[in-house]
Amino acid sequence: MFAAYLVVTLLAAAVVGLAAVANLIGHEYxxxxADRMRLPRWWTLPLGTLLAAGALGLLAGLAVPVLGRLAAAGxxxxxxxxxxxxxRVRDRHLGVVSAFFCLAxxxxVVNLAYH
Structure with missing residues (x-):
C-alpha cells in the first residue's frame, strides 16, 4: 500500500506543480x-499560487500525513x-480538468487508505 501511496502522491504533486509553474511564469496556456473561461488574466497568479500550495502540501504530507490530506482535499x-x-461558460472540453481532478x-483516497 505504501508504494501506491508514494507513486500517486508524487505523480499528483509533479503534475499539479507543473501546472502551478505554468501559471506563475505566465505561460500562454x-x-x-482564463480568456476562454472569461476570467481576468491576473487570476492566473493567485490560481498558480493555490496549485503550488497544493503540490507542496502533498509533498509535505509524506512527512506529516494531515498536511497531505488537507492539500489533497483542497x-x-x-x-x-x-x-x-x-x-458556466458552456465549455465541454473537460479532459484536462478531469485528469487533474482524478489525480487529486x-x-x-490513497492518503486516507494508507493512514
Missing part, C-alpha cells in the same frame, strides 16, 4: 484558458470549482 475542491467554471481525488 493558462492565459488562453485540490479536489479546486478542481470541482474548475468544473463549475467550465460549465486519487491522492486523497
Amino acid at each position: 493558462p492565459k488562453k484558458q 485540490l479536489v475542491l479546486y478542481f470541482l470549482v474548475a468544473f463549475g467554471v467550465h460549465l 481525488a486519487a491522492a486523497l
Whole structure:
C-alpha cells in the first residue's frame, strides 16, 4: 500500500506543480484558458499560487500525513470549482480538468487508505 501511496502522491504533486509553474511564469496556456473561461488574466497568479500550495502540501504530507490530506482535499475542491467554471461558460472540453481532478481525488483516497 505504501508504494501506491508514494507513486500517486508524487505523480499528483509533479503534475499539479507543473501546472502551478505554468501559471506563475505566465505561460500562454493558462492565459488562453482564463480568456476562454472569461476570467481576468491576473487570476492566473493567485490560481498558480493555490496549485503550488497544493503540490507542496502533498509533498509535505509524506512527512506529516494531515498536511497531505488537507492539500489533497483542497485540490479536489479546486478542481470541482474548475468544473463549475467550465460549465458556466458552456465549455465541454473537460479532459484536462478531469485528469487533474482524478489525480487529486486519487491522492486523497490513497492518503486516507494508507493512514
